[in-house]
Amino acid sequence: MLSRTADNLFWIARYMERAETMARLLEVGSRIAMLPSAHGYRNEWDSLLRASGTADGFAKKYGDSVQRNIESYLFFDRDNPSSVASCITAARENGRIVRTALTTQVWDALNSAFQELRALEREPRSALELSRLTEWTMRNSALVRGAIDATLLRNGGWDFLNIGYYLERADNTARLMDVKYYVLLPRADFVGSGLDNYQWTTLLRSMSAHRAFHWAYGGEVTAAKIADFLILNPQCPRSLMTCICGVQSHLDRLAAEYGRETAAQAQARALRAALEGLTVEEVFDEGLHEFLSRTIRSAADLTSTIHESYLSGGLR
């Protein structure tokens, strides 16, 4: 497969995953805004903007965090490279470039999402409920994902798509936790208080992991359980463990298919082994923020190794 093709596939996955994360953030934000709480919704919107890495761009364009503007910025705004509209457009454009590496169904899912997006953009904003937009995004992202799983040849292209999905997801999970890390710090005075519970639930919701968490753990919601779930639990579809294992197994598939290993395989294995040897207590001992920053960096390092090994065409 052409390196450029693999690179495009990798980015299709990242953009689609990012679009979904944005939609999820919007959903959580609007949920919080509906609560008549003393915590004030503005702070929550600010932290969501920070989590999505769009706070600076937003501040430059709009200033104050007014919900309507945030919605526009995170969903429709083409000036925001991470907005749902930007991500879906970029994913579809990448798909157009590598049409030959996609099945009709995958292309159809990408292209339909884009065509529907253009229809949405023509509708008056007042006619568009936020819930409709977020549900629409998640449905389309699921359609693309489903078409990939159901119809794509299990060759290198499929692996690069999955690697893109997992790396993007790992990055998103780590960032979301990092923005909220302070609520996960076990501080005596807040334990079991209404505030903590509420913040933690928000965090879980933002990863669509709210119900799954209860199924997996039951009982009281505690910081340790949440951190364990989102970092170390291989059952959680968005945990760092799941993402790193996913990347590693697809890299191994590539090595088998191509009959040779690159630096990427070793690096992924090391990352996985480190996570597997870890307990949640150790994470807190290191400092959650420090741990998350380190993880984000390692994921980025792995990404550049994958890029050098497969996507840049520099391999001889």
Next chain:
Amino acid sequence: MTTYFNEMYEGEAIRSPYARLGDWVQAMPAELRQMKQAEAEALFRRIGITFAVYGEGGDPDRLIPFDMFPRVFSGAEWARLERGIKQRARALNAFLVDVYGRGEIVRAGRIPANLVYRNEAYEKAVSGFVPPKGVYSHIVGIDLVRTGPDEFFVLEDNCRTPSGVSYMLENREIMMRMFPELFRENRIEPVDQYPELLRRTLASVAPAKCDREPTVVILTPGHFNSAYYEHSFLADLMGVELVEGQDLFVEGEFVWMRTTEGPKRVDVIYRRIDDAFLDPLCFRPESMLGVPGLMDVYRSGGVSICSAPGAGVADDKAVYTYVPEMVRFYLGEEPILNNVPTWKCGQAEDLKYVLAHLPELVVKEVHGSGGYGMLVGPKASSEEVERFRARILDDPGNYIAQPTLALSTTPTFVAEGVAPRHVDLRPYCLVGERIELVPGGLTRVALKEGSLVVNSSQGGGVKDTWVLAE
């Protein structure tokens, strides 16, 4: 008042190739037609066939209008066309090998030396080089118009990289999906073997140094190109990689592509970029689309380029007038397909005639394409004619003129129902070890009433083109 040949109706009677379409169109209520039309459009958009017009901006995802009324040829009509097209494709290739070799046709005084050797499209860089199997132009698109039952004229030849074949294939797919009954009732020759024939044609001209199953690729300028859809469509159907210049590099005596498994050797490049952009070391130094060093590999037989660099000299509009001469000179045959009589404004006699008859003539730029920079005398206002007169006088050698042909019409769906509209035809002849022609081509239709300009950039549409089995 000119009368136009209608390919379906002779007065009240229906010509035999269209025999079964009379009932079909009669039986189709307006609502059904609108529904089918909407369905076809949705299919095209979903598949993603769109067409961007250079320099017009606007919607890059614009569709070329598709007319559901098919254009039909009988087997006998096609048999003659096929002989004529293949004959012309052979002569054009013989001409190219000759003018980059000994230049016999020039020495024999059958075509002026200036026209060939001082032509912008003549590539000195390949002079003396004979490409594999002696083929320069592997896909020859010959634009034909019809003026009567047996009168066909060649409007122009396209020897470089004629586009539009994806429409031929998709129009057929969509017609089969929407009107399966038509295909049961009529015996229509298939066209879907084209991609396989193209792949075989390309593989058959692999370079001498290739000692294995050749690796074929399509070289595209990239996804911003208006024909990108076609490039990726053909790559997909042939099962070959669609590459950009940045995906290729030269090392040693070969061309390689960058893959996730390391470099892979490339043997045949079906390029969809112009000569000037192929190799910045040989042609335009600022080109980002090409591959540095490509031409050296090509000339030393390490890779084949299709069409071969330099092929454009055969489809120049000024050289066009000599194609019948080429047929006689190289093949010793009489041309089966006629040229449109052409006046070359560069010649004093012809210029005088052209200037005196401008309102009756079609005037084209020698190097123009896409229906731009042309004058359709009978349709132009007197100011437009005068403006064009000034342009011709400014640079006579840049223009040729032809009589306004009474282009045939075929029934076409329009807002009010069905009406005759003017059409042309572009078949795609494949030249490799063998010469192949699928029975069909791209019919372009001028959707505006009375218009003779069929270019998609100027409001033209497309139709499915049928050849009936005998």
